[in-house]
Structures are given as C-alpha cells and as structure tokens.
Amino acid sequence: MAEECVVVKTAVQWYGVSPILSASPWMRQAFADLSELRQLKDNWDGYSSPAIESRVLEQAGRVLSALEVEDAPSLSISPVPGGGVQLEWQCAGRELEIEILPDCTLQFLAVFGGGMEEGVVPSPSIDVIRCLFEWLLEG
Amino acid sequence: MARTDDPSIADEDALWRRILAHRGWIVRASNGGFRPSSVAFLDNLNGEVSVHVARLTTKDLVLADYPDQSLAEILAHVPRSLGHVVAFDKKPNDLSHAVICPPPQIPNKRRKRDAREMAERARWILLQPQS
Numbered sequence: 001m002a003e004e005c006v007v008v009k010t011a012v013q014w015y016g017v018s019p020i021l022s023a024s025p026w027m028r029q030a031f032a033d034l035s036e037l038r039q040l041k042d043n044w045d046g047y048s049s050p051a052i053e054s055r056v057l058e059q060a061g062r063v064l065s066a067l068e069v070e071d072a073p074s075l076s077i078s079p080v081p082g083g084g085v086q087l088e089w090q091c092a093g094r095e096l097e098i099e100i101l102p103d104c105t106l107q108f109l110a111v112f113g114g115g116m117e118e119g120v121v122p123s124p125s126i127d128v129i130r131c132l133f134e135w136l137l138e139g
Numbered sequence: 140m141a142r143t144d145d146p147s148i149a150d151e152d153a154l155w156r157r158i159l160a161h162r163g164w165i166v167r168a169s170n171g172g173f174r175p176s177s178v179a180f181l182d183n184l185n186g187e188v189s190v191h192v193a194r195l196t197t198k199d200l201v202l203a204d205y206p207d208q209s210l211a212e213i214l215a216h217v218p219r220s221l222g223h224v225v226a227f228d229k230k231p232n233d234l235s236h237a238v239i240c241p242p243p244q245i246p247n248k249r250r251k252r253d254a255r256e257m258a259e260r261a262r263w264i265l266l267q268p269q270s
Contacts, residue, residue: 033163045159046205047189078163078176082183088176090167097251102183109177109251116255118248 026072030064030087033077040079049081059104060085066126067133094139096132108132112139142187142240145226150216153193154225154237155201155264156180158209165209165269168259173269175211175261180239180254187238192227195235198264211261221253 023031034057042051060077064087073091080086083102089095095111098121106121110132121128158164158175168174182188190213191201198210215225224240239257241250 046157046208049184076163076166076176078161078178079159080178080181080183081188082181082185084181084183086163086176086178086181088163088166097177097255099178099181099251107251109255111255116252118250118252 024070024072026075027064027067030075030077031061033075034060034064034085037077037079037085044079045081047081049079050083052079052083052085053102055104056083056085056100056102059100059106060087063087063098063100063106063129066129068130069133069137073136089133089136091136092139094136096136098129098132110135141243142224142226142238144219144224145237148192148215148225148227148237150214150219152215153212154190154215154218154239155193155196155198156188156190156211156213156261157201157205158211160205160207160209160267162269165266173263173266175209175258177251177254177258179211179261180257181251186241187228188240189228190237190239191233191235192237193235196233200233201235202265207267209267210264212264213257213261217257217260218253221249221256223253 037052037057040051043049073089076088078086080099085100087098097109099107101107108119108121110117156179158179164176164179165173166176180188202208202210218225218239222242226238228236228238230236
C-alpha cells in the first residue's frame with residue numbers, strides 16, 4: 001500500500017490500516033512530529049544516544065491511533081535518550097506521559113495535583129491506553 | 140559494574156544538563172513558565188544521565204558544540220535524595236563530566252517519577268527562546 005497509513009485496532013489487538021487523510025488534525029500533526037524523529041541520527045542529543053528505531057516510532061503510532069477523539073489536548077512528542085519516544089499531554093491540572101521504550105514496551109506517568117502514579121501498560125493494551133486518556137480528559 | 144556515589148561531588152554542587160532544542164523537551168510548568176521535560180532525565184541505554192559539574196566548567200564550554208541548546212541545573216542532593224548515585228565520569232576533553240545513575244534495582248514505579256521530580260526541580264541557566 002503506497003499511501004501513508006495509520007494503524008487501527010480492535011478492542012484487544014492492533015491490526016489493519018486506515019488512510020492518514022481520514023485522521024483528525026491533531027493526529028496528523030502528531031504523525032508529522034513522529035516522522036520528524038526518523039531524521040535523528042546517532043548522537044542526536046550530544047550524549048551518544050542512538051537513532052530511534054522504526055519499530056519504536058511505529059509503536060508510538062499505534063498508541064496514538066488508539067485514541068479515538070476528534071480533539072485532544074496539546075501533545076508534545078519527544079525523543080528519549082537511549083532510543084525511546086515520549087508522548088506528553090497536559091489538560092486542566094492533569095498530565096499524562098506515555099513512554100515507548102526501545103523494546104516497544106510502554107510505561108506511563110499520570111500527574112495530578114500533588115500526586116503521581118507510574119505504571120507499565122500491558123502490551124499492547126488499547127483498553128489501558130484509552131482508560132489513561134479518558135482520565136486525562138476528565139481533569 | 141555498578142557505580143558508587145562520589146563524595147567529591149558535594150550535595151550543593153550544581154549539575155548542568157544540556158536541554159535539546161526540540162519543542163518536546165521544554166514544556167509548560169505548573170507556574171506558567173517552562174521546565175525541562177522529564178525525558179531530559181531519562182536514559183534507556185544504561186540509565187546513566189550525563190551532566191557536568193558546574194564548578195569545573197563554564198556555560199560556554201558545555202554549549203560550545205551545541206549553541207542552540209538550553210542549559211538546566213539541579214543540585215546533586217536532588218538525585219541523591221531519590222536514591223540515585225552521582226559520580227564523576229571524566230572524559231579526556233571534559234573533566235566536569237559526571238553521571239546520575241538510578242539505583243540498581245529501581246522499581247518500575249520509580250523510574251519516570253524520579254525523572255519527573257528532577258525535571259521539576261531543575262532551574263534554567265540558559266533557556267533559549269521558544270518558538
């Protein structure tokens with residue numbers, strides 16, 4: 001399939017593709033930001049970080065695709081030293097960080113008021129990701 | 140081999156960390172200003188976060204090859220208070236180079252939280268203009 005695609009999923013598994021042209025504006029921007037990270041070369045941070053592997057970027061794309069919302073809070077997508085990617089949202093006093101590690105496992109940090117909750121997302125669990133995002137939006 | 144904490148780095152020593160000129164690395168702080176993202180204090184290779192002991196270098200030296208990057212500072216007692224080791228890792232061309240190392244058995248529920256804590260307690264030495 002020649003055109004650029006985003007991954008879509010069922011309730012319990014990632015599968016299939018859909019044209020990115022049908023994605024919401026925030027998601028298109030997010031995929032553009034992810035695409036930029038492909039350009040990072042070894043030592044991109046000046047502290048010897050390796051380039052980010054394609055499979056990590058693809059996993060980040062799967063996480064984003066799991067969020068079936070038209071509008072989303074402002075999203076920051078960051079390269080993580082050592083070869084990961086972090087997705088970071090702030091919304092009305094709540095913050096959510098989802099990190100895709102080099103082995104494609106997911107960790108999250110939820111920040112609220114004076115508290116923080118950290119955990120591992122069973123891979124690949126769409127339900128958990130959606131639940132985290134719903135928590136963020138309820139802020 | 141696990142590193143051991145280096146007492147020649149005092150708790151009050153300032154540790155400088157370059158902050159990438161990437162929009163995701165500088166985020167809004169709860170006070171309305173900017174702070175480094177927690178990613179600045181994470182490492183997925185061996186967990187060691189590179190820093191520079193401020194009293195042994197200068198802002199210009201640290202940023203010499205990275206003129207577009209910002210520079211943040213935390214005091215050594217911050218990572219130590221979280222159970223991290225602070226140790227010199229001197230390089231031939233940089234005797235100020237040191238590392239912040241997580242505890243050997245850092246639990247999954249601490250890794251990102253500690254990085255976030257360090258990011259929130261960092262202060263800017265140089266914050267490049269944000270677009």
